[in-house]
Amino acid sequence: xxxxxxxxxxxxxxxxxxxxxxxxxxxxxxxxxxxxxxxxxxxxxxxxxxxxxxxxxxxxxxxxxxxxxxxxxxxxxxxxxxxxxxxxxxxxxxxxxxxxxxxxxxxxxxxxxxxxxxxxxxxxxxxxxxxxxxxxxxxxxxxxxxxxxxxxxxxxxxxxxxxxxxxxxxxxxxxxxxxxxxxxxxxxxxxxxxxxxxxxxxxxxxxxxxxxxxxxxxxxxxxxxxxxxxxxxxxxxxxxxxxxxxxxxxxxxxxxxxxxxxxxxxxxxxxxxxxxxxxxxxxxxxxxxxxxxxxxxxxxxxxxxxxxxxxxxxxxxxxxxxxxxxxxxxxxxxxxxxxxxxxxxxxxxxxxxxxxxxxxxxxxxxxxxxxxxxxxxxxxxxxxxxxxxxxxxxxxxxxxxxxxxxxxxxxxxxxxxxxxxxxxxxxxxxx
Amino acid sequence: xxxxxxxxxxxxxxxxxxxxxxxxxxxxxxxxxxxxxxxxxxxxxxxxxxxxxxxxxxxxxxxxxxxxxxxxxxxxxxxxxxxxxxxxxxxxxxxxxxxxxxxxxxxxxxxxxxxxxxxxxxxxxxxxxxxxxxxxxxxxxxxxxxxxxxxxxxxxx
Numbered sequence: 001x002x003x004x005x006x007x008x009x010x011x012x013x014x015x016x017x018x019x020x021x022x023x024x025x026x027x028x029x030x031x032x033x034x035x036x037x038x039x040x041x042x043x044x045x046x047x048x049x050x051x052x053x054x055x056x057x058x059x060x061x062x063x064x065x066x067x068x069x070x071x072x073x074x075x076x077x078x079x080x081x082x083x084x085x086x087x088x089x090x091x092x093x094x095x096x097x098x099x100x101x102x103x104x105x106x107x108x109x110x111x112x113x114x115x116x117x118x119x120x121x122x123x124x125x126x127x128x129x130x131x132x133x134x135x136x137x138x139x140x141x142x143x144x145x146x147x148x149x150x151x152x153x154x155x156x157x158x159x160x161x162x163x164x165x166x167x168x169x170x171x172x173x174x175x176x177x178x179x180x181x182x183x184x185x186x187x188x189x190x191x192x193x194x195x196x197x198x199x200x201x202x203x204x205x206x207x208x209x210x211x212x213x214x215x216x217x218x219x220x221x222x223x224x225x226x227x228x229x230x231x232x233x234x235x236x237x238x239x240x241x242x243x244x245x246x247x248x249x250x251x252x253x254x255x256x257x258x259x260x261x262x263x264x265x266x267x268x269x270x271x272x273x274x275x276x277x278x279x280x281x282x283x284x285x286x287x288x289x290x291x292x293x294x295x296x297x298x299x300x301x302x303x304x305x306x307x308x309x310x311x312x313x314x315x316x317x318x319x320x321x322x323x324x325x326x327x328x329x330x331x332x333x334x335x336x337x338x339x340x341x342x343x344x345x346x347x348x349x350x351x352x353x354x355x356x357x358x359x360x361x362x363x364x365x366x367x368x369x370x371x372x373x374x375x376x377x378x379x380x381x382x383x384x385x386x387x388x389x390x391x392x393x394x395x396x397x398x399x400x401x402x403x404x405x406x407x408x409x410x411x412x413x414x415x416x417x418x419x420x421x422x423x424x425x426x427x428x429x430x431x
Numbered sequence: 432x433x434x435x436x437x438x439x440x441x442x443x444x445x446x447x448x449x450x451x452x453x454x455x456x457x458x459x460x461x462x463x464x465x466x467x468x469x470x471x472x473x474x475x476x477x478x479x480x481x482x483x484x485x486x487x488x489x490x491x492x493x494x495x496x497x498x499x500x501x502x503x504x505x506x507x508x509x510x511x512x513x514x515x516x517x518x519x520x521x522x523x524x525x526x527x528x529x530x531x532x533x534x535x536x537x538x539x540x541x542x543x544x545x546x547x548x549x550x551x552x553x554x555x556x557x558x559x560x561x562x563x564x565x566x567x568x569x570x571x572x573x574x575x576x577x578x579x580x581x582x583x584x585x586x587x588x
Contacts, residue, residue, distance in 0.1 A: 043434040367496035369471060370440075373557070377434040386472045399472040399494055428440055429497070430449075 029411035030318060030326060034059040038409055045379030048417040053197055053225060053358045053405030054383050055247045061310040066252055069306035077302055078276060078293075088302050095305035096292075099257055102312050103227070103234040103242070110234075110265065112292040113300055116256035117224040118147040120243035121191075123258055123295055124220045125151035127268030128189065134160030137186040139217070141203070142168040142395055143196040146388040148222040148243075152191055162186070166208075168395055172199040172348040179211055187217045194237065195225035198389045198401065199348030200331070200355030202230070209238030218264060224248055225356050228315050229407075230324045240264035246304060250407070251311035255304035258295070265291045272297040314408075323408050327357030330406045334359055334415045341422060343431075347396060358405035360387070363422075365431040368400040374425035375402075380417050438550035439557065440497065447544065448497040453507025457490045462575035465583040466567030468559050473499050477506075477567045479575065484514045491564055498551060498560035505544045506564045519572045521545075522565040529558050559586045 032038055035057045040047055049057060069091065075084035077092045097108045105111060114120050138152050142165050156163040164182050167175045174192075183190070190212040195202050209219040221239040226232050228249030234242055241264050245256040260268075270277055270288060274297040279287040288294040315323060332352035338344055338361055347360045362368055372384035384402045386393045393399060404418055460478035467474050473495030480488040489510045491503035510518040521540050525548075528534040532552055536542035551561045566584055574582035 369496040369557075369560070370498070373439065373554070374436060377436045385470070390472065393472070399474070400496075428436065429445060 026412040027326065027329060028413070030323070030408040031059065031314065032409045032411075034061065034314070035409050036060055036063070042379040042381070043377060048378075048380040048414045048421075050404040050406065050410065050414060050418060051381045051383050052407035052410070053248065053356075053403065055253065056228075056250045056407045057409065058252065059250060059311065059314055061314065062251060062307045065310045066303045066307035069303045073306065074303070076299055088306075091306040092300065092302050095308050098309045098312055099259070102316075103232060103259055104236070105234050105259055107262065109290070109292055110260055110262060112258040112260070112265070112295045113305060114256050114258060114295070115254060115301065116247070117222060117243040117245040118256070120241075120256050120258035121148050121220070121222060122151045123268065123271050124191075124241045124243065125155045126271035127295075128218070129155055129159055130269050131267060132159050132161055132188055135162065135186060136188045137162045137164055137184060139164050139166060139182055139187050139190045139212075141166040141174055141192045143172075143174070143199055143201065143203075143389065143392050144191070144193055145197050145222060145224070146390070147224070148191055148193055148220075149391070152189075161188075165391075166192070168199070168392065172196075172201050174201070174203055174208075176204070176207070179208065183211055183215045183217065185215060187212070187215050189218050189220060191220040191222070193222040193225070194232070195223075195230070195356035196348065196389075196392075197225050197358070198360045198387050198392055198403065200358050200360070201348050202226075202354060202356060205237045205239065213238070218267075225358075228311070228320065228323070229327060229357055231320050234259055246308045246311065249311055250314055251308040252301075252304040254301040255308055262291070265295075268295065270294050270297065274298050318408065326408060327406050328352045330410055330412065330415060331355060331357050331359060333412055334404060334406075334418070337415060337419045338422075341419060344422075345398075347401060357407070358403055360401040360403040362398050362401045363426075363431075366425060366429055368402040370429070371402050371422065371425050374428055375418070375421040378417070378421040378424055380421040382418070435550070435553045439554055441547045441550060443544050443547040444497065444501040444550075447501035447504035451491070451493065451500050451504035451507075453488075453490045453504065453511075454492055455490060456492055457488055460490070461580070462571045463581050464567045464571035464574060465581075466563050466570070466585065467583070468495070468499070468563050468586045470559070470586070471496075473560065473563060475499065475503055475564060475567060477503070477564060477571050479510070479515075479571055481515070481575065484516070486510050486513055486515065486518060491567075493564070495563070496557075496560050498548070498557050499563050502548055502561045503564035505548065506568060509541075509543050509545065510568065515572045515575055519569055522568050522572075525565050526562060529562060562586060 073087040075088040077089045096111045100111045169175050212219050218240045221242045223244040227244040241260045247253040277294045277297040344361045368384035457478045461481045462479045475493040478490040489507045491507045493500045493503045551557045570582045570584040
């Protein structure tokens with residue numbers, strides 16, 4: 001069975017994407033007409049946007065909701081007695097509830113509204129510092145984005161902790177055989193990504209979380225690449241803390257969340273201090289507001305919270321299962337076509353059902369930056385570089401890869417444009 | 432080609448990329464510097480062997496894109512036979528002209544194939560690639576003047 005046939009057949013019981021349902025092998029993308037940016041040209045050519053893992057594009061409904069907030073409701077949250085302040089606060093708190101519902105979280109207080117996944121992971125790491133002692137161990141993995149690695153490196157350096165990592169196999173998966181050795185009775189935190197932003201690998205988070213919990217460790221999950229792209233249940237993953245950003249999930253930039261169990265959130269000390277996060281302040285003492293407000297110092301990005309529910313509405317309109325099927329179909333097709341080109345090294349698992357909607361690859365004859373530059377000349381937007389995962393690239397033995405990543409709006413034609421673009425780049429370089 | 436690709440990837444640049452000059456490490460360098468572009472991961476090692484103040488041999492070993500590799504190759508070709516100060520003046524002139532859309536390299540510096548690299552000015556994100564070997568050269572010259580053999584620098588410095 002080819003990867004695409006496998007993609008078309010899996011996962012079982014899920015409604016196929018629009019193109020396949022209409023009896024067409026090729027899919028023209030979902031809801032494209034709602035994403036105004038997809039109508040623009042780049043260098044006089046139609047934009048082929050294959051960089052959704054860096055940030056997804058935004059539908060009209062999200063753009064409109066953010067603009068409407070500033071036109072009709074703008075005020076600071078929580079403190080005002082006037083009508084606009086009440087409306088702004090209501091929108092801000094509605095978003096919290098909406099995010100909680102989306103991830104199957106029962107209490108809105110379990111959702112902390114922050115600047116992005118990076119801020120959320122920094123809160124997780126910094127907030128746990130006071131509970132850790134020199135010699136305590138943090139376990140990360142060899143495929144973390146710097147956002148879920150560097151905060152732990154900094155914490156380990158500051159508190160004298162031991163940082164260990166679960167290595168990546170040659171097949172691009174976590175080496176679970178090493179887990180029993182690496183989890184010790186000093187392990188306090190296991191921090192791992194749900195979906196690798198380079199390899200695409202979907203990690204068995206629930207299994208690792210169960211093993212971590214047996215050792216009494218806290219589990220912190222970076223779900224930046226998974227929320228909105230594959231089904232994510234907070235409880236199903238077994239996470240104690242989970243971080244993600246709105247902007248990779250068709251929502252606005254400048255907004256992300258730390259979702260946690262009440263117990264885990266209660267363990268965290270705030271890492272930012274100021275307005276909004278206090279209960280009582282005297283000239284020389286302060287007490288903290290309740291969770292989650294104690295983690296939300298300063299004026300938040302209220303406009304983004306007013307807009308993000310529209311992005312989640314879009315995902316739920318199609319259902320995340322159907323979006324997932326669509327991304328599997330595109331990823332399988334892209335894997336097949338990129339493999340057929342020859343001379344490319346594709347990274348991560350070959351089975352599209354075992355990976356998120358992205359493929360990183362490199363051509364030993366053509367540096368990823370040159371490739372991305374030449375693809376851009378053809379209107380094809382891909383990312384090139386280390387994708388904020390330098391240790392993983394060292395493990396792969398390559399300084400930079402090119403990455404094509406998909407969203408619901410991408411089509412099989414977009415994959416064809418990528419392949420044609422690579423042919424063009426090779427013709428320029430005479431390889 | 433469209434969109435300035437023929438300005439960026441001129442044939443002479445592609446030729447330097449395919450067959451980089453001076454790309455073998457020197458056995459006995461008098462000065463050496465490592466250069467890094469942290470934003471993209473490109474790295475290179477530049478070595479100079481000198482007779483007094485005059486550069487006898489130069490080597491640039493690049494792990495990076497075609498622009499960085501070609502720039503290093505052109506550098507290795509151009510600096511041989513120049514004094515350290517002349518090489519540094521060439522580096523200064525090239526770095527200045529990259530940030531001046533109308534600027535030209537003075538003929539009296541004998542810039543050779545370096546003119547072909549000026550196409551990167553249309554691509555601000557690639558200027559760092561072209562600059563990397565030259566800031567590394569400046570660092571190596573400074574190290575030589577201070578009596579050190581090894582130095583390192585980055586495009587963020």
